Amino acid sequence: MQVIVQKFGGTSVQSEESRKHVIKHIRQALTKDKDSKVVVVVSALGRKPKPYATDSLLQLVDYPTNYNSKRELDLLMSCGETIASVVLSNELKKHNISSMALTGAQAGIVTNNEFNHAKINHINQDRIFKEFKDFDVIVVAGFQGQTEDGEITTIGRGGSDTTATALGVALQAKRVEIFTDVNGIMTADPRVVKNAKPLNVITYDEISHLAYHGAKVIHPRAVEFAMQAKIPLRIRSTYEEDGGTIVTSGKSYQRKRPLNDRVVTGIAHQSELTQIRIQTKEEAYRLQSEVFKAMADAGISVDFINISSTEVNYTIPQHVTTKAVEILNELGFYPEVLKECAKVSVVGAGMTGIPGVASKIVQSLTDADIQILQSADSFTTIWVLIYEKDLFKAVNSLHDAFELSKVNYIKQDFVIER
Incomplete structure (x- = not known):
């Protein structure tokens, strides 16, 4: 059976x-x-x-x-x-x-x-x-x-x-x-x-x-x-x-x-995000540990994290912005808050070790007059934070830049190894 x-x-x-x-x-x-x-x-x-x-x-x-x-x-x-x-x-x-x-x-x-x-x-x-x-x-x-x-x-x-x-x-x-x-x-x-x-x-x-x-x-x-x-x-x-x-x-x-x-497989996106930026000149380790512990204790999901010795950037769902800011203020942190952001992600298993992918993403968005607010990458994904008003234009620009509309769908059999 x-x-x-x-x-x-x-x-x-x-x-x-x-x-x-x-x-x-x-x-x-x-x-x-x-x-x-x-x-x-x-x-x-x-x-x-x-x-x-x-x-x-x-x-x-x-x-x-x-x-x-x-x-x-x-x-x-x-x-x-x-x-x-x-x-x-x-x-x-x-x-x-x-x-x-x-x-x-x-x-x-x-x-x-x-x-x-x-x-x-x-x-x-x-x-x-x-x-x-x-x-x-x-x-x-x-x-x-x-x-x-x-x-x-x-x-x-x-x-x-x-x-x-x-x-x-x-x-x-x-x-x-x-x-x-x-x-x-x-x-x-x-x-x-x-x-x-x-x-x-x-x-x-x-x-x-x-x-x-x-x-x-x-x-x-x-x-x-x-x-x-x-x-x-x-x-x-x-x-x-x-x-x-x-x-x-x-x-x-x-x-x-x-x-x-295939270098790039697809483009994904998320909207209705808020970017939180907190700067400090002293006790950076305290900033990093207390901020994320406070978000976790409040049940606020954080994403797109960039950490340096003097600042922390991350994104949260826009609907919890007021709650997050109140928590940070109580801790003595007064963040810069940028609402109405969106994340666009370029995904492809074939991009690992291939030069020029990030350059093409930046050039495509620059040519479309789209400002990059934050960026990050992994082996198979490069993602950027932009203003939500530019989301439609950004996704279409990147889709065109990597010629994803030329993907040919062929009905055929596959050999699948478990």
Whole structure:
């Protein structure tokens, strides 16, 4: 017996019409792969204002000004995926596909006790394998699990992606397929770049960086699970038969062109950021330690960190700017604050050791009359902070500079080494 894991997002399961496409993909997995069983992970039905979407459920308690504990909020937020699992299981049976619905807890997902943002500690796969004796499909509610002492938890935004890849690892799946409303990974957000192109193949490292820096097709934690176990991952559209993007370790090759021949793979972006700059002439070590500890204690996520002996620069989500400044003022630090910023990231596994990539980024933005406020780089990513008003122009300029619109999407087979 071999296991295939499929994950379907909220828009894929929101209506009876969309679920017909879901059922078709499930049936194909059962028939095309000999002696196969399928685990289907589902998100809540639709998005707000759909009544069972997670954000709609939170409105029932006037979130975020509610009086519930985080534990109680997890009880509420887990309902959407549970409902979706039962609805889909019912329709599978209607189409003569034997199935059973399980909550995340029943599927053996054990997390820590960090309510609303729990981390998966381990998965007990015994229940799923037991049910496979009687059912071909197990529909698992994504985004949720339980602690060792039985408390229901949710695992944060993108949690259904993480559920799917974690189950894929635990069940030693043949592959994990993430179904969404776009046909795989694009060279840039098609809402920003009209000539963005789909990618046949991408490395785990590249997609992880794209996800961390703003691409929303898959959650970066989900990629990490797949990468660690080298589980083959495919991201594809619910509404198409073929296509999609294969995610690989980099040992997979297209038949006509090696994967690492591509210097830049894609452009990602994040908006609504604030840059915080704090300068000091004395006790720089105190500045560095106290600032980041204070942000962490307040639950404020920091990014794009540049540290020198006399100053610290970093970015935060714009909506927490007032809170962050108040905390810093209480510590005796009076930051320079620059709102309405955006981060643009150029990602490519092939850029490592290749001269001229940073130069091309700077030249492209300079030619477009775009000011760079801050920059940083890693082996596979170079990112810059700019004014948000320049975001559209910057992403398009960089997409053109690296000729990403010339990417040719070819439907073909891939050799995937685990």
